[in-house]
Amino acid sequence: MKAVHSTVSACGLLLLVSLFGCRPKPSVIVDSSLIDDGGGRKPEDFPELAADVFAGMDGRIKLTAEEVKGRNTWNLWCGGDEQFWDRMAREGFGLFDLLKTLDSRKRKQRLEDFGLINQPDFKTASNPDRHGLWIDEGTEPEGIDPKVFGRPTGVMGFRLFENPEFTGDAVKRWEANLEPGTREAKKFYEDADYAVHQDLVRPYRVGVSCSSCHIAFHPCNPPVDPTQPK
Numbered sequence: 001m002k003a004v005h006s007t008v009s010a011c012g013l014l015l016l017v018s019l020f021g022c023r024p025k026p027s028v029i030v031d032s033s034l035i036d037d038g039g040g041r042k043p044e045d046f047p048e049l050a051a052d053v054f055a056g057m058d059g060r061i062k063l064t065a066e067e068v069k070g071r072n073t074w075n076l077w078c079g080g081d082e083q084f085w086d087r088m089a090r091e092g093f094g095l096f097d098l099l100k101t102l103d104s105r106k107r108k109q110r111l112e113d114f115g116l117i118n119q120p121d122f123k124t125a126s127n128p129d130r131h132g133l134w135i136d137e138g139t140e141p142e143g144i145d146p147k148v149f150g151r152p153t154g155v156m157g158f159r160l161f162e163n164p165e166f167t168g169d170a171v172k173r174w175e176a177n178l179e180p181g182t183r184e185a186k187k188f189y190e191d192a193d194y195a196v197h198q199d200l201v202r203p204y205r206v207g208v209s210c211s212s213c214h215i216a217f218h219p220c221n222p223p224v225d226p227t228q229p230k
Contacts, residue, residue, distance in 0.1 A: 045148075046148055047148075048069040048072070048073065049069060049072040049073075049076065049143065049144065049149070050065065050068065050069060051068075051072075051141065051143045052068045053072055053075075053076075053140075053141050053143070053144065054071055054072065054075055056120070057071070058071075059218065059221070074209065074210050074211050074214075075156065075157065075209055075210075075211045075215075076144065076149040076150075076159065076209055077149065077209055077210075078149070078150060078159055078161075078207025078208060078209050079207075080207075081207055081208055082150070082159070082161045082205035082206060082207035082208075083205065085098050085205065085206050085207070085208060086163065086202065086205040086206070089202065090198050090200065091198060092196075093196055094192055094195065094196040097195065098158065098206035098208070099133065099188075099202055099204065099206060100188075100189065100195075101114065101116075101158075101206075102134075102135060102136075102153050102154070102155060102158060102206065103134050103189065104124050104125035104134040104135055104136045104137075104154065105124065105125075105134050107123075107124045107136060107154065107227065108124075108227045110155065110227070111226050111227055116155050116156070116157075116158075116212070117155065117156040117157075117215050117216070117217070117229065118136075118154060118155060118156070118227060118228065118229060119136070119138065119152055119153075119154050119155060119156050120229050120230055121138050121139065122136040122137065122138030122152065122154035123136065123137055123138060123154075123228075124136065124137075125137050128182065128183065128184045128185065131174065131185065131203040131204070132178045132179070132182075132183050132184045132185030132186075132188070133185055133188075133203070133204070134184075134189075135153060135154065135160070136152075136153060136154020136155070137154075138152065138154060140152045146161075146162075150207050153206070155212070156211055156212065156215050157208060157209045157210070157211040157212025157213070157215060158206055158207070158208060158209075158212055159206070159207040159208075159209065160204045160205075160206060160207075161204060161205045161206075161207055162203075162204065162205075163201065163202055163203055163204055163205050165201050166201050166202070166203050166204075170201035173199075173200070173201075174200075174201070174202075174203065177194065188200075188202075217229065
């Protein structure tokens with residue numbers, strides 16, 4: 001009996017090795033936005049960002065060039081996880097949808113409700129954007145490639161990426177449900193049955209960087225208004 005057990009264990013180990021063992025390292029990083037044409041992006045297509053984008057953070061301490069790159073990565077780099085969070089929104093039965101979390105009309109509630117830090121120099125949107133979504137309005141320093149790092153959402157650590165699947169019939173379906181006149185995506189925000197449908201392709205994917213969970217106000221110098229930090 002012991003011999004039979006050992007044989008079965010050995011066979012199981014060999015199966016695991018064959019399935020998950022050493023494999024050739026891929027020559028390119030597959031990028032979902034280029035899947036249709038069979039392309040991909042190489043590591044050099046994702047350069048570190050040398051500009052000191054967040055010079056106002058950390059008490060304006062002087063950082064080395066490498067430390068600046070590290071802070072940029074901490075705040076901006078999502079590593080492709082926007083694909084995961086998009087899938088969670090579409091297959092999570094309405095339990096999780098970051099686009100709804102970013103609803104600009106709830107900017108003043110984010111810290112209390114979710115512990116999220118609003119990005120300085122951004123404000124509540126005055127109107128929905130071109131896709132009918134409420135995204136904070138503001139400007140971000142130049143030099144940040146949106147194809148690599150996404151664009152700002154008004155929340156530190158959350159980045160918006162154009163959804164490569166938002167084409168053709170997906171666009172028509174989304175456009176057909178915008179409110180006449182206001183062109184607000186009201187059905188997306190308020191109709192649970194519509195929003196949780198697995199076939200609903202959203203215009204954006206939301207990426208999450210490390211800082212979204214770890215960034216915080218300086219305990220000795222907190223902002224006067226935590227919902228509108230400077």
